[in-house]
Amino acid sequence: MATAAPLPIPLSQLSRAVTDWVESVRALTQPAGVLWCEGTEAEQRELTSKLIREGELIRLNAEHFPGCHLYRSSPSDVARVEHLTYICTHSKDDAGPNNHWMDPEEAHAKMRELFAGCMRGRTLYVIPYCMGPIDSPLSRCGVEITDSAYVAINMMIMTRAGRAALERIAHDGSFVRGLHSTGELDPNRRFIMHFPEELAIESFGSGYGGNALLGKKCHALRIASWQARTEGWLAEHMLIVGLESPQGETHYIACAFPSACGKTNLAMLIPPASLPGWKVYTVGDDIAWLHPGPDGRLWAINPEAGLFGVVPGTNPQTNRNAYQMIRRDTLFTNVALTADNQPWWEGLTTGIPVTDWQGRPYDPGKGPAAHPNSRFTVSAKRNPSYSPRAEDARGVPISALVFGGRRREVAPLVYEARSWQHGVLVGASVASETTAAAVGQVGVVRRDPMAMQPFCGYNFADYWRHWLTVGAKLSRAPKIFHVNWFRRDAHGKFLWPGYGENLRVLEWVLDRCAGKAGAAESAIGLLPRAEDLDTQGLRIGPESLSALLSVDPALWRKEVTDIRAYLEKYGSRVPPELLAELAVTESRLG
Numbered sequence: 001m002a003t004a005a006p007l008p009i010p011l012s013q014l015s016r017a018v019t020d021w022v023e024s025v026r027a028l029t030q031p032a033g034v035l036w037c038e039g040t041e042a043e044q045r046e047l048t049s050k051l052i053r054e055g056e057l058i059r060l061n062a063e064h065f066p067g068c069h070l071y072r073s074s075p076s077d078v079a080r081v082e083h084l085t086y087i088c089t090h091s092k093d094d095a096g097p098n099n100h101w102m103d104p105e106e107a108h109a110k111m112r113e114l115f116a117g118c119m120r121g122r123t124l125y126v127i128p129y130c131m132g133p134i135d136s137p138l139s140r141c142g143v144e145i146t147d148s149a150y151v152a153i154n155m156m157i158m159t160r161a162g163r164a165a166l167e168r169i170a171h172d173g174s175f176v177r178g179l180h181s182t183g184e185l186d187p188n189r190r191f192i193m194h195f196p197e198e199l200a201i202e203s204f205g206s207g208y209g210g211n212a213l214l215g216k217k218c219h220a221l222r223i224a225s226w227q228a229r230t231e232g233w234l235a236e237h238m239l240i241v242g243l244e245s246p247q248g249e250t251h252y253i254a255c256a257f258p259s260a261c262g263k264t265n266l267a268m269l270i271p272p273a274s275l276p277g278w279k280v281y282t283v284g285d286d287i288a289w290l291h292p293g294p295d296g297r298l299w300a301i302n303p304e305a306g307l308f309g310v311v312p313g314t315n316p317q318t319n320r321n322a323y324q325m326i327r328r329d330t331l332f333t334n335v336a337l338t339a340d341n342q343p344w345w346e347g348l349t350t351g352i353p354v355t356d357w358q359g360r361p362y363d364p365g366k367g368p369a370a371h372p373n374s375r376f377t378v379s380a381k382r383n384p385s386y387s388p389r390a391e392d393a394r395g396v397p398i399s400a401l402v403f404g405g406r407r408r409e410v411a412p413l414v415y416e417a418r419s420w421q422h423g424v425l426v427g428a429s430v431a432s433e434t435t436a437a438a439v440g441q442v443g444v445v446r447r448d449p450m451a452m453q454p455f456c457g458y459n460f461a462d463y464w465r466h467w468l469t470v471g472a473k474l475s476r477a478p479k480i481f482h483v484n485w486f487r488r489d490a491h492g493k494f495l496w497p498g499y500g501e502n503l504r505v506l507e508w509v510l511d512r513c514a515g516k517a518g519a520a521e522s523a524i525g526l527l528p529r530a531e532d533l534d535t536q537g538l539r540i541g542p543e544s545l546s547a548l549l550s551v552d553p554a555l556w557r558k559e560v561t562d563i564r565a566y567l568e569k570y571g572s573r574v575p576p577e578l579l580a581e582l583a584v585t586e587s588r589l590g
């Protein structure tokens with residue numbers, strides 16, 4: 001007689017530490033019920049059906065967008081809220097001038113008041129998750145408690161969530177505690193608090209991705225950057241991409257650009273027809289955890305399992321891969337609808353919007369049809385260029401690190417740092433125009449060091465010191481570059497075509513790493529001369545190219561003054577090495 005398979009241990013009994021914490025949160029928030037997420041597809045389907053029944057999710061046109069849904073958030077809850085995001089360390093200086101700070105006791109007291117009884121009549125979801133491949137020593141785990149089924153569904157796409165993660169937590173014994181409630185979605189009762197010393201997050205009053213999917217920005221960047229400093233690695237706002245040359249050699253690079261500056265597009269770049277033989281493999285599109293390896297190289301994993309990308313601008317011409325990826329099993333947030341229930345957004349060349357992102361009849365006088373920060377959530381496995389190495393427990397070796405910003409002027413198309421130390425200064429001085437990814441004015445240039453201004457969980461000065469320390473451990477350190485795809489001419493027109501053509505710049509980057517490409521010295525670093533870039537088949541005039549590859553000494557002298565004033569905000573904690581590098585640049589500018 002066949003014996004029945006043993007019943008799995010209920011999740012609620014797998015880890016005493018998690019169970020005790022859930023119990024204390026249950027007592028505080030008083031939900032109607034508790035649901036431990038196993039992370040199965042059946043569970044995902046059930047939650048989706050529940051939200052459809054409750055009118056929270058809209059099923060999209062099943063012929064053209066099978067398995068896709070639309071979620072509309074509250075109109076005042078559509079982006080990250082940097083002004084309401086706090087780092088709560090015992091010493092204010094540990095949070096640094098780059099963060100809003102609150103004393104941990106005061107923050108806990110404030111949050112306890114908000115959380116008390118806030119889940120009455122709601123379900124409390126327990127989501128154990130692993131950031132990174134489940135069997136990787138480089139991965140780290142967390143548990144999110146939330147009262148939002150939409151958040152639970154997103155977390156199941158964005159992370160390795162469920163039983164396997166909880167088994168790892170039970171084995172490792174440590175996890176990041178993330179408590180989230182949408183509360184009343186009242187912007188006046190909204191806080192995103194981080195307690196790096198306790199590996200804890202408390203988020204109240206928002207359902208938006210970066211504020212509510214706690215595995216992403218809150219854990220994988222703010223808390224992880226703190227963990228990384230303690231443990232000797234780096235948690236960065238970077239895409240990771242593998243580039244295979246026509247000769248069949250694959251190199252991986254990691255690139256840090258601020259939010260909504262094209263990381264997802266670069267991570268899934270389509271090589272132009274005039275560059276035959278290149279292949280591109282996405283490892284990650286937003287976050288990289290970088291560890292010095294025993295071989296003296298830097299090794300990277302993508303802690304995420306899905307993409308939470310900006311929708312507007314995506315179309316078969318700008319990025320065929322991205323467009324194809326979101327045609328199935330995708331959760332859209334805040335896009336518009338056509339008459340036959342297809343999602344629509346600005347930048348699509350087909351279809352007509354009839355309903356805007358708020359569910360109102362579309363009226364161009366009331367602004368764009370889709371919200372500029374409308375998003376797709378989709379499994380990384382849906383990406384046609386998903387790298388098989390993305391699941392590799394060891395990660396991938398990094399040949400180059402690339403920083404970048406969105407700047408109309410000043411920063412040339414590409415330049416190479418003189419050394420790791422100079423590269424840290426280049427990263428620390430990144431500046432970029434703000435975008436719709438965060439609440440606030442769009443298009444204002446601000447310093448965004450390493451694209452981490454909204455995400456570094458501690459004092460930037462200590463973070464730059466940590467970058468120098470990590471570099472010193474690398475006998476085969478990646479070279480460091482800076483790019484700017486967004487330079488404009490005097491009429492405001494982009495000088496560089498961007499998208500797939502960016503591969504030409506990356507080809508130069510890789511050739512520099514291999515010692516194959518030429519460059520000219522400049523005051524700010526090494527720049528390609530026009531002949532060093534592969535421009536075959538590219539329609540660009542020599543004047544545009546020379547503007548893209550020029551360094552204007554007057555603008556750069558002003559830039560150096562701005563950078564120095566910025567670094568001075570961090571006082572004596574700033575590594576003197578960075579000021580020394582800045583002085584070298586300044587003296588070369590004359």
Ligand code: OXD
Pocket residue numbers: 080209210258259260286308437438
């Ligand atoms: C994101 C962001 O959602 O950077 O990735 O805002």
Ligand code: MN
Pocket residue numbers: 237258259260286
């Ligand atoms: Mn991001």
